Structures are given as C-alpha cells and as structure tokens.
Amino acid sequence: xxxxxxxxxxxxxxxxxxxxxxxxxxxxxxxxxxxxxxxxxxxxxxxxxxxxxxxxxxxxxxxxxxxxxxxxxxxxxxxxxxxxxxxxxxxxxxxxxxxxxxxxxxxxxxxxxxxxxxxxxxxxxxxxxxxxxxxxxxxxxxxxxxxxxxxxxxxxxxxxxxxxxxxxxxxxxxxxxxxxxxxxxxxxxxxxxxxxxxxxxxxxxxxxxxxxxxxxxxxxxxxxxxxxxxxxxxxxxxxxxxxxxxxxxxxxxxxxxxxxxxxxxx
Numbered sequence: 001x002x003x004x005x006x007x008x009x010x011x012x013x014x015x016x017x018x019x020x021x022x023x024x025x026x027x028x029x030x031x032x033x034x035x036x037x038x039x040x041x042x043x044x045x046x047x048x049x050x051x052x053x054x055x056x057x058x059x060x061x062x063x064x065x066x067x068x069x070x071x072x073x074x075x076x077x078x079x080x081x082x083x084x085x086x087x088x089x090x091x092x093x094x095x096x097x098x099x100x101x102x103x104x105x106x107x108x109x110x111x112x113x114x115x116x117x118x119x120x121x122x123x124x125x126x127x128x129x130x131x132x133x134x135x136x137x138x139x140x141x142x143x144x145x146x147x148x149x150x151x152x153x154x155x156x157x158x159x160x161x162x163x164x165x166x167x168x169x170x171x172x173x174x175x176x177x178x179x180x181x182x183x184x185x186x187x188x189x190x191x192x193x194x195x196x197x198x199x200x201x202x203x204x205x206x207x208x209x210x211x212x213x214x215x216x217x218x219x220x221x222x223x224x225x226x227x228x229x230x231x232x233x234x235x236x237x238x239x240x241x242x243x244x245x246x247x248x249x250x251x252x253x254x255x256x257x258x259x260x261x262x263x264x265x266x
Contacts, residue, residue: 001241002091002103003028004176005188006073006156008166008218011043013183016201017065017072019264020186023200024074025063026253027193029056031103032078033246035090039099039158040069047099047158051075051090057252061260070220071158071166075101078245081109082127095121095133100157102129103189104174105237108150133157136167143215143227146171150232156187165224169215171231179205184221190243196254200261 005024009015021038036059037051045066052059056076065072075091082089091101109131113120118134132146132155139145140161146153152173158166168187170176178187179194181203187210188194194207210216213231217224244250 001243003031003076003189004101004103007186010183010220015184017069020201021065021072023197025056026257027196029253030244030250032076034079035077035084039073039092040065041071042068049092053084055249073101088122088125089127096137097160098133098136100133102155104152106131106151143229146229164219166218170210176210179207181205185218
C-alpha cells in the first residue's frame with residue numbers, strides 16, 4: 001500500500017510550494033518506507049524527479065520545490081512488484097514523456113507490455129505501475145485506455161506533451177481525494193492528508209473524494225474537466241495490505257513538520 005499526493009497551482013498563488021509538498025509528504029509517510037520521491041515542473045522548467053531508497057523522514061527536510069513550480073507529485077512506496085534496489089522501479093516513474101505515481105497493483109502489466117510491443121524505460125525494470133504510463137504515452141488524453149488495466153489504482157501523472165497540466169485517475173481498490181482552494185488544487189490518498197496540509201500549510205480547501213472510474217485534468221490550480229471510464233471491477237487482491245505500513249515515519253515527519261511550519265510562519 002503506497003501513498004500518493006501532489007498539487008497544481010497557479011503561478012500567482014501565494015501558497016508556499018515547498019511547505020505544501022512537505023506537509024503532503026508527512027501526511028502520507030505512514031503508507032510506505034521502501035522508497036520516497038517527488039517531482040515538480042514549472043512554466044519554464046522541465047519535469048525534475050528526485051527519489052531515494054528511504055522513508056519520508058530522510059527526505060522531508062531536503063525537499064525543495066522552486067517558487068515558480070506549478071505541478072508537484074509526491075510518493076511513498078511500500079513495494080509489491082519491482083524491487084526498490086533499482087531506482088527506476090521507484091516513484092515517480094518516467095516512461096517516455098510521462099512521469100507518474102501510483103498506489104495499487106497492476107496485475108496484467110507483463111501481458112500488456114508483450115501484447116502491445118512496449119519496451120521498458122530501463123531494461124531491468126519490473127515495476128507494474130509502468131504499464132499505466134505506457135498506456136498514457138500510447139493514448140494521451142484517452143481515459144478509456146485505462147480500461148485495459150487489470151488491478152487496483154489511484155494515480156497521477158505529468159506529460160511532457162501537455163505542459164502545465166496535471167492528470168489524475170482513480171480505478172478500483174484505492175482511495176483518492178482532492179481539495180480545491182484559492183489558486184491551488186491538492187490531491188492525496190486520504191482525506192486526513194488534505195486536512196493536515198490545510199493545518200500546516202495554511203490552506204483552505206473544499207475537499208471531496210474522487211469517484212472510482214474517473215480521470216481528471218487540472219491546470220493552474222483549476223479543474224479543467226473529467227472523463228469516466230469503466231475499470232475492471234472483477235479484480236480481487238489475494239492479500240490486502242493494511243494502509244499503515246510505517247507508523248514511525250508518520251510520528252517522525254509530523255514532529256519535524258511542526259518545526260518547519262513554525263519557521264516558515266516566523
């Protein structure tokens with residue numbers, strides 16, 4: 001069970017980019033400690049990806065988001081397929097022009113790669129999540145492409161071909177929440193993560209759950225539109241992992257976040 005989070009914001013937004021990302025990271029830290037990473041992009045910046053094989057507590061104070069960034073992705077990993085010793089298996093994952101994060105399991109990834117003739121971004125990669133972003137590369141802007149996936153999914157991605165746009169999608173078996181504020185739209189695996197971000201980053205958000213079978217397009221902190229798709233609801237996990245996988249990471253991160261938020265407010 002991984003944790004995903006991130007945001008889209010207007011260039012003019014007064015939100016502290018780094019503090020919002022730190023708050024989101026701390027809020028999802030308990031959902032995995034095998035690896036952690038984040039990505040950001042701005043109007044005149046290509047996507048930059050930073051990730052490491054640690055829990056969130058080892059990255060929290062090192063995390064930096066440029067003041068002109070407009071899209072951010074955050075991920076903590078509790079790995080199932082694709083060993084974290086290979087950095088390419090850890091999130092955010094790049095496949096061609098697409099950089100994305102995923103919480104869930106894609107059970108038919110190998111079948112899709114073989115049947116559609118895709119190549120892995122790196123030869124030794126085995127992470128199942130890459131199939132999502134390979135589909136997005138092949139069929140950009142087509143939510144129905146996600147119907148080819150068999151598994152559990154909540155995901156977000158950036159596409160080099162669509163500057164300024166953040167995409168989100170929820171299939172089945174994993175939660176996904178969004179909060180809309182003044183010039184910013186924030187998403188996370190849980191409602192509590194958005195509430196903690198409101199508290200520590202000084203945001204006011206109108207929070208709602210994203211329904212299963214929904215794909216969203218977001219730009220400059222505003223929802224541009226959404227499409228529905230029909231995920232395969234026959235998928236059942238053999239062993240459902242608990243959402244809380246690293247409770248000690250949450251305790252450590254929230255303690256440090258309180259200090260960071262106080263310093264930012266001073």
